[in-house]
Amino acid sequence: MRAMVYRGPYKIRVEDKPMPVIEHPNDAIVRVTLAAICGSDLHLYHGLMPDTRVGHTFGHEFIGVVEQVGSSVQNLQVGDRVMVPFNIFCGSCWYCARGLYSNCHNVNPNATAVGGIYGYSHTTGGYDGGQAEFVRVPFADVGPVKIPDWMDDEDAVLLTDAAATGYFGAQLGEIAEGDTVVVLGAGPVGLVAAQSAWLMGAGRVIVVDHLKERLEKARTMAYAETLDYDEYDDVVVELKKQTDYLGADVVIEAVGAEADGNLAQQVTGPKLKLQGGAATALNWAIDGVRKGGNVSVVGAYGPIPNAVKFGDALNKGLTLRMNQTPVKRQWPRMFEHVRNGFLTPRQMVTHRFSLEEIPEAYHVFSSKLDGCIKPLIVPSAA
Amino acid sequence: MTHPDIPSAYVRDKRTPPPSREELRARIPGWGVDLDPVDRPSYPKLQYPADTGAHWDFPERQPQKWPREHSIEHAFVTPVFGTAQPPKGLSGVVRKYAYARFSEGRLAHWLLLVAGDRIDAAEHRLRSFASTRPDVPATGIRSEFTRGGLRSRRGRSDARHHLLDPVVVAGPWVAGAGAAVLGVRKVTRALRR
Numbered sequence: 050m051r052a053m054v055y056r057g058p059y060k061i062r063v064e065d066k067p068m069p070v071i072e073h074p075n076d077a078i079v080r081v082t083l084a085a086i087c088g089s090d091l092h093l094y095h096g097l098m099p100d101t102r103v104g105h106t107f108g109h110e111f112i113g114v115v116e117q118v119g120s121s122v123q124n125l126q127v128g129d130r131v132m133v134p135f136n137i138f139c140g141s142c143w144y145c146a147r148g149l150y151s152n153c154h155n156v157n158p159n160a161t162a163v164g165g166i167y168g169y170s171h172t173t174g175g176y177d178g179g180q181a182e183f184v185r186v187p188f189a190d191v192g193p194v195k196i197p198d199w200m201d202d203e204d205a206v207l208l209t210d211a212a213a214t215g216y217f218g219a220q221l222g223e224i225a226e227g228d229t230v231v232v233l234g235a236g237p238v239g240l241v242a243a244q245s246a247w248l249m250g251a252g253r254v255i256v257v258d259h260l261k262e263r264l265e266k267a268r269t270m271a272y273a274e275t276l277d278y279d280e281y282d283d284v285v286v287e288l289k290k291q292t293d294y295l296g297a298d299v300v301i302e303a304v305g306a307e308a309d310g311n312l313a314q315q316v317t318g319p320k321l322k323l324q325g326g327a328a329t330a331l332n333w334a335i336d337g338v339r340k341g342g343n344v345s346v347v348g349a350y351g352p353i354p355n356a357v358k359f360g361d362a363l364n365k366g367l368t369l370r371m372n373q374t375p376v377k378r379q380w381p382r383m384f385e386h387v388r389n390g391f392l393t394p395r396q397m398v399t400h401r402f403s404l405e406e407i408p409e410a411y412h413v414f415s416s417k418l419d420g421c422i423k424p425l426i427v428p429s430a431a
Numbered sequence: 432m433t434h435p436d437i438p439s440a441y442v443r444d445k446r447t448p449p450p451s452r453e454e455l456r457a458r459i460p461g462w463g464v465d466l467d468p469v470d471r472p473s474y475p476k477l478q479y480p481a482d483t484g485a486h487w488d489f490p491e492r493q494p495q496k497w498p499r500e501h502s503i504e505h506a507f508v509t510p511v512f513g514t515a516q517p518p519k520g521l522s523g524v525v526r527k528y529a530y531a532r533f534s535e536g537r538l539a540h541w542l543l544l545v546a547g548d549r550i551d552a553a554e555h556r557l558r559s560f561a562s563t564r565p566d567v568p569a570t571g572i573r574s575e576f577t578r579g580g581l582r583s584r585r586g587r588s589d590a591r592h593h594l595l596d597p598v599v600v601a602g603p604w605v606a607g608a609g610a611a612v613l614g615v616r617k618v619t620r621a622l623r624r
Contacts, residue, residue, distance in 0.1 A: 056559075057552030059569040059600050073493040073511050096552075099544035100526065102516035103555040121491070124484055139511065140485030148478040155490055158501035158509045162535050165513075171526075172544070175513030187511050191484040220473045226466060227449035247459045250466040252449025259588060272459050279588045293439035293446060309589040320595050322545070339440075353541050375473070378480070382465070382472045391461025409578070412571025416593065419578040 051429055052181030053407045055105045058096030061408050066106070069177065069185035074121035077189035079131060083206045084179045084426040085110035086407075087135075088236050089349040091415050092306055093170055095319055097326055098351050100159065100171040108426075109135035109167040110210045111179030112202060115189075124190045131193040133186055134376035135210040137165030137176060140191035151373035156187065162352065164373065172352065180407060182428045194380060204387055206425065207237070207394035214347050214374040215241025215303065216383055216392065219249055221345035221370040222299035227252035231288060231297035231337055232273070233330045235263035237397050237423045238347055239303035243271035244392055246301070255291065257284060257333075259309065262420040270396045278310055288337040296339035304330035305348030306355070314356070325353030335362045346371035400424040500530040522551035553607075569600045 052066045069078055090107050092098050115129045125131065138145050138153035144164075145153050156165030157174035165187075168178015178184065186193060196205045204212075215238045224230055230246040232239045235258035246254045256267035257276045264275040276291070278284035289296055306326025307319045314327035334344045335358050344367055362369060386392040399422045402410040410424045439445045449455075455462040468474045490510040497517055499508045518526045529543035559566040574580070584590040 056555065056566055056570075059596075060566060061570055062564075072514060074491055096548065099541045099548065101548055102522075103551050104516045106515070121486075123486065137511075139490050140483030141487055141490065145483055145485070146479060148473075148476075148480050155509050156511050158499055158505060158512045159530070160502050160535055161504040165511075171513070171516070175515050177513070177515040188485075188490075190486065217473060220471045223468075226463070229449075245465075247455070247462050248465045249471065250463050252455070279586075295438075295440040295445070309592075312592060315589075315592045316595065320592065320599050352535065353545075354538070378478075379472045382470065386461065386464070389461060391464060408570035409574040410571070412569075413574045413578050416575075416580070416583070417587075417589075418574060418580060418583040420583070421578075 050182040051404055052106045052177070053108065053404065053426075055093065055101060055107065056103055059094065061094065061107075061411055063405055063407060066181070069183055071117060071119045072185065073187060074119040075188050075190055076119040077115050077122060077125055077186045077193070078117040079111075079113040079133065079179075079184050079186050079193070080116045081111045081113040081179050081182060081184055081428045082130075083112050083202050084108050084428065085206050085211070086180070086410060086414050086424050086426065087210055088238070088307075089169070089305065091411075092326070092349060092351060094411055094415060095307070097306060097319060097322065098170045098172060099353065102171060102175075105168065105170065106177040106181050107168040108178030108180030108184070109169055110206055111167075111184065112196060112206045112209065113179070113184070115193075116183065118189060122189045125193060125195075130196045132196050132205045132209055133167070133179070133193045134213075135166055136192065136373065136376055137167060137174060137187050138191060139188055148375060148378055149372075150375035150377055152375075160352070166373075180404070180426055182404070192377065194377065197384065199388060200384070201395055203395035203398055203425065207398075207423070208380065208383060208387070209376065210374070211237035211423065212241045212392065212394035213376040213379045213383060214238045215243075216245040216379055216386075217372075217374040218242040218301045218303055218345050218347035219245035221347065221372070222246070222249075222301050222343050223368070223370070224249040224251055224299055226250040228298035229253040229255070229292055230299045230301065232256045232267075232301045232303055233334055233337075234258060234302070234304035234348065235260065235267045235275070236303065237394075239301070240266060240271055240397050240422075241392060241394060242301045242303050242347070243267055243273045246299075247272065248386065248391055251299075255288075255297070257288075260417055263422055266397060266422060270393060284310070285333055285336040292339070296337055296342060298339060299343045299345065300334040300338040302330050302334040302344065302346045302348045306350045308348075318355070325351045325355045328355040328357045331355070332358050335365070335367065338365070338367060340365045341367070343368045343370065347374065397423045398425055402426055404428045500527050502530065502535055504534050504536075520551070520554050522547045522554055525550060568604050
């Protein structure tokens with residue numbers, strides 16, 4: 050089969066790889082019909098995630114058709130069209146039993162601090178991902194869901210991570226009616242977080258970024274006010290001014306380890322890898338929220354330490370909430386919101402590439418060329 | 432009443448109340464549908480799902496094709512795991528040592544894994560030079576010309592650090608080539624003597 054393959058930082062290509070096989074009785078093999086590149090894939094692409102092995106196939110946002118099922122699979126049949134949450138989870142461990150699917154303890158031998166994720170290095174379990182023609186899906190009775198007939202494929206693929214993570218980010222903010230919510234980052238996660246903040250009763254939503262096309266999308270898709278940090282010497286001071294010197298009630302950090310906005314953080318983090326990435330957005334969140342406020346973090350960070358202003362978080366009495374998204378837990382309610390048009394994930398898709406074009410897709414998305422907000426990947430076997 | 436110029440942060444209440452529910456509902460599709468925390472799927476944080484689809488107490492164990500490396504913070508190799516890219520070569524030795532010796536709480540664990548990644552890339556790069564498909568320093572660069580590399584970056588502050596990318600990407604290649612030239616020269620001189 051054809052698959053995207055990592056060759057080292059900044060280097061990927063498409064290769065012929067052996068077909069995935071059933072390795073556990075509850076596995077399924079899924080033929081991928083649509084995949085996406087996630088902003089967090091760029092951390093792997095840039096070599097920021099420890100134990101990213103040459104030959105690894107990335108991709109944790111995908112939908113497809115069940116091609117083969119293991120002997121114990123009861124809930125899926127060959128030919129079912131399924132959307133697969135980015136989390137691999139067993140459904141039965143201490144964590145899954147309490148709904149913390151993203152923290153499953155039975156699927157990732159490599160680390161206890163993170164659950165299993167498709168195509169996201171060996172630090173999340175060493176599973177090849179869905180930017181390929183076929184993929185192994187463990188715990189087929191637990192993770193995948195049949196795509197509802199009414200749902201658009203592009204909405205379905207975005208619900209497997211980006212959209213679900215945006216919605217989850219707004220929930221972590223514990224938004225109360227009338228709150229001023231600041232969303233850092235107008236990428237796919239931030240855009241849905243901004244939409245979701247309104248559903249939870251925000252009185253004001255301000256989205257911060259510096260890419261004009263993304264800020265425009267935040268205004269049109271999420272009805273948000275926007276703030277272009279390139280226009281200000283100090284974006285935190287501007288946030289304070291715009292919130293009557295209180296700061297935001299809630300800040301949602303939807304950027305993660307490759308934040309722009311501070312050259313020193315960029316150089317010491319993503320470029321020279323002297324820290325786990327750039328903690329710029331996290332520090333802006335801590336500084337920009339009001340005392341006693343909530344910071345929700347859904348931007349992805351690796352396990353290597355970052356230069357974070359923890360003292361300010363303490364002194365301000367902040368509540369910091371964060372997790373990888375337990376995607377399947379979000380779906381029933383999110384499906385209603387998508388059907389009602391309250392959440393519109395597919396509006397953020399800007400580019401569609403074939404699997405063979407994936408090296409270009411990564412470069413375009415990584416360097417944010419051509420107004421790219423969200424690129425989708427169409428495998429050739431689709 | 433305090434002077435209206437004093438911002439909200441210095442007085443008891445916010446000076447500008449949020450827009451009314453009616454106003455927000457008229458402007459934002461779906462405003463407030465999840466206003467009640469009970470309607471939010473992740474509330475409360477710990478929530479016992481009625482049915483996860485699991486029909487086991489503990490999953491059947493997937494067979495190990497090699498002694499699977501695992502965090503020493505785990506009691507054992509988890510019943511299900513990825514089998515992609517088994518550890519091989521020098522990078523494999525480094526990775527296996529990182530897992531066997533240091534917990535996730537130790538920086539050495541992660542730094543060894545990062546070192547393993549760089550060794551892995553170098554091992555594969557060398558091997559690729561003996562193949563029909565040698566590695567290149569970076570991929571996807573064609574899109575700089577087809578997708579408006581210059582146009583897209585105009586006026587963007589991050590263009591400053593993009594200038595560093597060629598250095599970060601090509602640096603190890605230049606260093607590697609330099610070391611190879613020096614090595615070859617040294618060997619040639621030694622042979623001439």
